[in-house]
Amino acid sequence: MASAYLTASSSTALGVPHPTLRCAMAGGLLSLEACLERCIPPEDLAEVKRILYGGEARKLNLPAAALSAAQERDFELQGYGFEAAPEQLRRPRIVRVGLVQNKIPLPTDTPVAVQVAALHRRIEEIVEVAALCGVNIICFQEAWTMPFAFCTREKLPWTEFAESAEDGPTTKFCQELAKKYNMVVVSPILERDEIHGGTLWNAAVVISNSGAVLGKSRKNHIPRIGDFNESTYYMEGNRGHPVFQTQFGTIAVNICYGRHHPLNWLMFSMNGAEIIFNPSATIGSLSESLWPIEARNAAIANHCFTCAINRVGTEYYKNAFTSGDGREAHHELGYFYGSSYVAAPDGSRTPGLSRVQDGLLVVEMDLNLCRQVSDKWNFKMTGRYEMYAEKLTEAVQPHFVPNIIQEVSNAAVSVSETPQPLKGPEELCLLLLLQCRSRQASKGSNFNFPGCPASSHPASQHTQSSPAVPASCPAVRHKPARAAALRNTEPRLGAASLPGGHRAAAGATGTFPAPGARRRPQDLPGGP
Incomplete structure (x- = not known):
């Protein structure tokens, strides 16, 4: 259909593209539009163009002098x-x-x-x-x-x-x-x-x-x-x-x-x-x-x-x-x-x-x-x-943690035969959260451990009845094999800070070691 084009070139009649013009270097097609004009029945063409191009753009009535000049200068x-x-x-x-x-x-x-x-x-x-x-x-x-x-x-x-x-x-x-x-x-x-x-x-x-x-x-x-x-x-x-x-x-x-x-x-x-x-x-x-x-x-x-x-x-x-x-x-x-x-x-x-x-x-x-x-x-x-x-500001930081929700079961924190070195306060938080879950979850209250990065999460998120823990909670970064080491370690916290009356070693400072910091002997139970 010639009306589909307002085009001029040396390889076409004025305003009418040659329907069989081919170019091997371009894969055989002058243009997708030329193929549609040649192959789609006229009664279907308007609907095909609507689907491909949205509302059909109005064709401009370009000056004859411009069309003639484009043809002479060999461009469409x-x-x-x-x-x-x-x-x-x-x-x-x-x-x-x-x-x-x-x-x-x-x-x-x-x-x-x-x-x-x-x-x-x-x-x-x-x-x-x-x-x-x-x-x-x-x-x-x-x-x-x-x-x-x-x-x-x-x-x-x-x-x-x-x-x-x-x-x-x-x-x-x-x-x-x-x-x-x-x-x-x-x-x-x-x-x-x-x-x-x-x-x-x-x-x-x-x-x-x-x-x-x-x-x-x-x-x-x-x-x-x-x-x-x-x-x-x-x-x-x-x-x-x-x-x-x-x-x-x-x-x-x-x-x-x-x-x-x-x-x-x-x-x-x-x-x-x-x-x-x-x-x-x-x-x-x-x-x-x-x-x-x-x-x-x-x-x-x-x-x-x-x-x-x-x-x-x-x-x-x-x-x-x-x-x-x-x-x-x-x-x-x-x-x-x-x-x-x-x-x-x-x-x-x-x-x-x-x-x-x-x-x-x-x-x-x-x-x-x-x-x-x-x-x-x-x-x-x-x-x-x-x-x-x-979130983009967070994502470009070197220690960005993606917000991925994971399924956590009770078995995920079972005692391992091979204790692993402790890494940071999040694992200590996890141990305390799990120890106290039965008591605190029934009250629907939140844990409140001073300095604990996980304390903002409701207790119910860390109970056996909850199938998933938000990935934003640092506690999900624990590894099951560390539970044995965690079980035998108390954080240096004041007794009043721990739910259920858990007691800390004498002289506790009320702070956790920084994430990734090595534990000194005096930081562990029975240490100097």
């Missing part, structure tokens, strides 16, 4: 729109974004300056078409000025593609585009930070429609999987989760591998992002099954629009490389499968761009939809952020 052009309900007190907040995916136009062993110049020319002719389509914010793919050569682990010539984020040639180039077309430009590059020793970063420069550099975002998560040897060149970003206020809305940039980290999306959203761009470079054998899910899920969970962008094509490197994964030396990272798309906060999404071809996706969105969906689902209101923050 698609346009879709997301609606929001009309409101009484707020006007619609309409913005058009553009997502660009492309192949590198020259071989990877072409001189660096020549490759960069060729990519600048390619992007400029796509941005010109985006301007014809009324795009307000445009974002390019990850490290768009170079081959994604970080698989090779070679330093030269790849580090020569690095530039200053503030005043490098690519930033100046993008500043001119921004001013010329009144367009915010998101330009992901390999950054060289000369102020801090020439350090390299995977970064995205955000340039205002006025031409001013608003700032930059750095890649927070660096992959160490397969041939993605990026930590050979740069490490995790150090700028947190910045959000940029533009004339057209608040935006953020979650670069590539951050897509796999839900909390990374969350933090951009917490800082107020309405649109989060995800410029990427990822290959089919690794992530294509995850690609349609992750950015879409982030849009739903964070009440915002997300824009997933991936490059296309295969990039060949003269020197073969390996990554210690048992594979033979090879010259390619893999096939970059494109498929760029936009997801809305209500869970709907656009179809993706081609898996094999350069493309521009133009998406019109009403940012009022973000708050409307938030008011409906209330994920920000119902999220237990204070609880998550508290």
Whole structure:
């Protein structure tokens, strides 16, 4: 069905994709959408798209001049729109974004300056078409000025593609585009930070429609999987989760591998992002099954629009490389499968761009939809952020104990034939708790041992009738084999502190030894 596309390319009739176009390098499919159009009966197609994409995005009526230019310049052009309900007190907040995916136009062993110049020319002719389509914010793919050569682990010539984020040639180039077309430009590059020793970063420069550099975002998560040897060149970003206020809305940039980290999306959203761009470079054998899910899920969970962008094509490197994964030396990272798309906060999404071809996706969105969906689902209101923050703070500590509930039976504390060394006050607490359980449990009262970490737990939790003990109780960390040693040891406590009149050795101090501390002879019954 030709109406399912607003597309232009040299390999199609204007607006009508060829139904049998194939590409072996991409696994045989131009796009998932082309396959659906070809194989699903028309009477079922609308329902299939509803299930796959949620509410169907409105097709944009793009200018004929833009469609014609895209065809002449050999890239795909698609346009879709997301609606929001009309409101009484707020006007619609309409913005058009553009997502660009492309192949590198020259071989990877072409001189660096020549490759960069060729990519600048390619992007400029796509941005010109985006301007014809009324795009307000445009974002390019990850490290768009170079081959994604970080698989090779070679330093030269790849580090020569690095530039200053503030005043490098690519930033100046993008500043001119921004001013010329009144367009915010998101330009992901390999950054060289000369102020801090020439350090390299995977970064995205955000340039205002006025031409001013608003700032930059750095890649927070660096992959160490397969041939993605990026930590050979740069490490995790150090700028947190910045959000940029533009004339057209608040935006953020979650670069590539951050897509796999839900909390990374969350933090951009917490800082107020309405649109989060995800410029990427990822290959089919690794992530294509995850690609349609992750950015879409982030849009739903964070009440915002997300824009997933991936490059296309295969990039060949003269020197073969390996990554210690048992594979033979090879010259390619893999096939970059494109498929760029936009997801809305209500869970709907656009179809993706081609898996094999350069493309521009133009998406019109009403940012009022973000708050409307938030008011409906209330994920920000119902999220237990204070609880998550508290537990995450505990989880990063070296002595974190997971909260796992375990079954504890009476047999678990039976006398062992082989006494074990004592470790800490929790085991002493356990012995006393078990000795007194029959008396105290019947009263339903709590144990109250001064200095005892387990004293906050009700006695009934430590009785034979209770099948489980909360894992948060330190007493569950005992080992049965230590019961014999525990049975013959009294803590140095005042008699008044012990239930049932248990008495301590004379001269007790009322304190337990620190966890893991060795017992001195004078600390044990009958000691000096």
